[in-house]
Amino acid sequence: MSIxxxxxxxxxxxxxxxxxxxxxxxxxxxxxxxxxEIFASRLLIEHLTAHDxxxxxxxxxxxxxxxxxxxxxxxxxxxxxxxxxxxxxGLGHACGHNIIGTSSxxxxxxxxxxxxxxxxxxxxxxxxxxxxxxxxxxxxxxxKEGLFDEVDVALMIHPGNETYPTIPTLAVDVLDIKxxxxxxxxxxNAEEARNALDAMLSYFNGVAQLRQHIKKTERVHGVxxxxxxxANIIPDFTHARFYTRATTRKDLDIxxxxxxxxxxxxxxxxxxxxxxxxxxxGVNEFIKAPLLDQLFEHYATELxxxxxxxxxxxxxxxxxxxxxxxxxxxxxxxxxxxxxxxxTHRFREAAVSPMxxxxxxKGAKIIALMGAKLIQDTTLLTEIQKEHQHKREK
Numbered sequence: 001m002s003i004x005x006x007x008x009x010x011x012x013x014x015x016x017x018x019x020x021x022x023x024x025x026x027x028x029x030x031x032x033x034x035x036x037e038i039f040a041s042r043l044l045i046e047h048l049t050a051h052d053x054x055x056x057x058x059x060x061x062x063x064x065x066x067x068x069x070x071x072x073x074x075x076x077x078x079x080x081x082x083x084x085x086x087x088x089x090g091l092g093h094a095c096g097h098n099i100i101g102t103s104s105x106x107x108x109x110x111x112x113x114x115x116x117x118x119x120x121x122x123x124x125x126x127x128x129x130x131x132x133x134x135x136x137x138x139x140x141x142x143x144k145e146g147l148f149d150e151v152d153v154a155l156m157i158h159p160g161n162e163t164y165p166t167i168p169t170l171a172v173d174v175l176d177i178k179x180x181x182x183x184x185x186x187x188x189n190a191e192e193a194r195n196a197l198d199a200m201l202s203y204f205n206g207v208a209q210l211r212q213h214i215k216k217t218e219r220v221h222g223v224x225x226x227x228x229x230x231a232n233i234i235p236d237f238t239h240a241r242f243y244t245r246a247t248t249r250k251d252l253d254i255x256x257x258x259x260x261x262x263x264x265x266x267x268x269x270x271x272x273x274x275x276x277x278x279x280x281x282g283v284n285e286f287i288k289a290p291l292l293d294q295l296f297e298h299y300a301t302e303l304x305x306x307x308x309x310x311x312x313x314x315x316x317x318x319x320x321x322x323x324x325x326x327x328x329x330x331x332x333x334x335x336x337x338x339x340x341x342x343x344t345h346r347f348r349e350a351a352v353s354p355m356x357x358x359x360x361x362k363g364a365k366i367i368a369l370m371g372a373k374l375i376q377d378t379t380l381l382t383e384i385q386k387e388h389q390h391k392r393e394k
Contacts (some may be wrong), residue, residue: 005114005117005118005372005376006369006372008113008114009110009111009113009114009365009368009369009372010365010369012110012113013106013110013361013364013365013368014361016106017106017361020102020103020105020106020360020361020364021102021357021360021361023043023044023047023102024098024099024101024102024352024356024357024360025098025352026039026043027039027040027043027085027093027097027098027101027102028092028093028098028348028351028352031087031088031092031093032085032086032087033086033087033088033089033129033131033133034086034128034129034130034131034132034133034134034135034136034138035062035063035064035086035128035129035133035134035135035136035138036064036086037064037085037086037128038064040064040085040086040098040101041064041065041066041085041126041128044066044068044083044085044101044102044105044124044126045057045066045068045126047105047109048068048105048108048109048124049068051070051109051112052070052112053068053069053070053108053109053112053122053124054068054069054070054071055067055068055069056068056069059126059138059141059142059145059147060138060141060142060144060145060147061135061141062128062129062135062138062141064126064128065125065126065127065128065138065141065142066125066126067123067124067125067126067147068108068123068124068126069121069122069123069124070108070112070115070121070122070123071121072115072116072118072119072120072121074116074118074119074120075119075120076115076118076119076120076121076375077120077121077152077153077374077375077378077381078120078121078122078123078150078151078152079111079120079121079122079123079151079152079153079155079371079374079375080122080123080124080125080148080151080152080153080154080155080326081104081105081107081108081122081123081124081125081154081155081156081367081371082100082104082125082127082139082154082155082156082319082322083100083101083104083105083124083125083126083127083156084097084100084101084104084127084130084156085097085098085100085101085126085128086128086129086130086131087131088131088343091343091344091345091348092348093348093351093352094342094343094344094345094347094348094351095131095159095342095343095347096158096159096335096342096347096350096351096356097130097131098351098352099159099335099351099356099359099360099363100156100157100158100159101126102360102364103157103359103360103361103363103364103367104124104155104156104157104364104367105124106360106361106364106368107155107363107364107365107367107368107371108122108123108124108368110364110365110368111368111371111372114372115375118372118375118376119375120375122371123151125139125142125147125154127139127142127318129280130317130318130319132174132280132283133279133280134279134280135279135280135281136174136279136280136281136318137280137281137282137283137318137321138281138318139318139319139321139322140281140282140283140284140318140321141281142322143321143322143324143325144281148322148325148326149325151325151326152326152327152374152381152385153289153292153326153327153328153371153374153381153384154319154322154323154326154327154328154329155328155329155367155370155371156319156329156330156367157329157331157332157333157363157366157367158330158331158332158333159332159333159334159335159347159350159351159356159359159363160312160332160333160334160335160340160342161332161334161335161336161337161338161339161340161341162308162310162312162332162334162338163300163305163306163307163308163331163332163333163334164307164308164309164310164312164331164332165293165294165296165297165307165309165329165331166286166288166289166293166296166328166329166330166331167286167312167314167330168247168285168286168288168314169285169286169314169315169316169317169319169320169330170217170219170245170246170247170285170314170315170316171245171246171247171248171249171251171252171282171283171284171285171316171320172243172244172245172252172282172283172316173243173244173252173256173278173282173283174241174242174243174278174279174280175222175241175242175243175244175256175259175276175277175278175279176239176240176241176275176276176277176278176279177200177203177222177239177240177241177242177263177274177275177276178237178238178239178240178274178275178276179196179199179200179203179237179238179263179266179267179270179272179273179274180196180236180237180272180273180274180275181193181194181195181196181199181234181235181236181237181270181271181272181273182194182234182236183233183234183235183236184233184234185232185233185234186231186232186233186234187232190234193234193236194236194270194271194272195234195235195270195272196228196235196236196237196238196270196272197227197228197234197235197238198270199238199266199267199269199270199272199274200224200227200238200240200266202265202266202269202270203240203262203263203266204222204224204240206262206265206266207220207222207242207259207262210258210259210262214255215246215247215251217246217247217314218244218245218246218247218251218252218255219243219244219245219246220242220243220244220245220255220259221242221243222240222241222242222243223240223241224238224239224240225239225240225241226238226239241279242259244256244259245314245316246285247285248285249282249284249285252282260276263276264276281318281321283316283317283318283320283321284318284320284321284323284324285320286317286319286320286323286328286330287320287323287324287328287388287391287392288323288391289323289327289328289329289384289387289388289391290387291380291383291384291387292327292328292329292370292384293329293331295370295373295374295380296329296331296366296367296370299365299366299369299370300331300333300362300366303362303365303366304362305333305334305362312332317330324392326388327384327385327387327388333359333362333363333366334355334359335350335351335353335355335356335359336350336353336355336356
């Protein structure tokens with residue numbers, strides 16, 4: 001009796017899982033910040049090249065970005081996977097990107113084992129700097145370059161404290177606000193100064209007043225990175241970093257514009273000059289693909305996961321930018337107890353725990369099986385794409 005496509009994928013993953021668990025642990029043990037993921041990207045690229053993927057490097061201004069492609073040369077859909085592999089400052093892989101990058105690669109290679117028989121193309125996007133930072137959120141750069149325009153779906157899976165489908169996310173801008181004044185001695189010739197710290201404090205007070213007049217789902221929050229160097233010298237430079245968040249890009253553009261006007265007003269009030277600039281790509285809210293998430297839930301349940309539909313709050317991810325172009329999922333797979341919170345030391349340790357390793361393997365199986373299903377069931381794929389187009393137009 002012939003082995004089914006699904007069983008071939010599952011068998012391949014089971015036979016090779018320890019190699020990928022080892023790679024996940026290697027990436028975890030050498031955490032690298034966004035756009036500095038030299039070791040992680042090289043490890044993934046070398047493995048993909050060994051499995052006959054054609055790899056392009058240095059993508060859209062991100063030196064550690066890559067695109068790996070395997071084309072069956074048989075007509076069919078293009079299934080893409082999203083790999084993240086950057087770490088957090090001071091916390092390492094406390095968001096589990098070692099799992100994300102490795103599971104996406106494992107799924108792509110597992111699907112490649114059958115794609116010559118069922119047709120289509122497999123693409124893995126290596127996506128640096130999901131956590132942001134200078135020139136962060138590479139997926140947004142890829143979207144701007146049109147790199148997802150010929151892709152049919154985008155799949156990935158994220159570790160979490162429960163297994164659940166894609167949830168809403170917030171659009172976010174990350175902004176640097178700088179005020180430039182004129183320095184003077186705080187006692188002898190203060191009248192000659194233009195106080196950049198006064199400008200910054202006026203700005204913070206203005207933002208605090210704005211919060212009374214924004215939507216409940218919107219957020220503005222920030223810190224002062226440089227407030228001056230000495231108490232007896234009036235500062236001629238101050239620097240803050242702020243995040244603005246909203247449920248849609250349209251609302252966020254309005255909010256960010258209002259925050260900009262507060263900075264301009266603070267500069268005028270104090271006689272200072274100012275700069276107000278994004279430090280990274282703007283991140284968009286997620287356009288969910290319910291039919292695609294239903295397919296995730298189907299395979300997750302088949303593999304023994306209990307899928308939750310609780311309210312998990314709001315975060316932000318540049319995968320939202322991809323969802324504005326192509327049907328995309330960003331579900332989670334459980335790696336620890338419900339009390340486990342991302343971006344903590346406990347989450348970092350969970351990302352290389354036995355439960356974390358199991359989530360890597362299950363995640364790879366789920367999204368690899370999803371890819372095979374969508375290649376073979378073009379009716380379902382068409383329904384997913386029509387649903388996505390309708391939600392985009394709304």
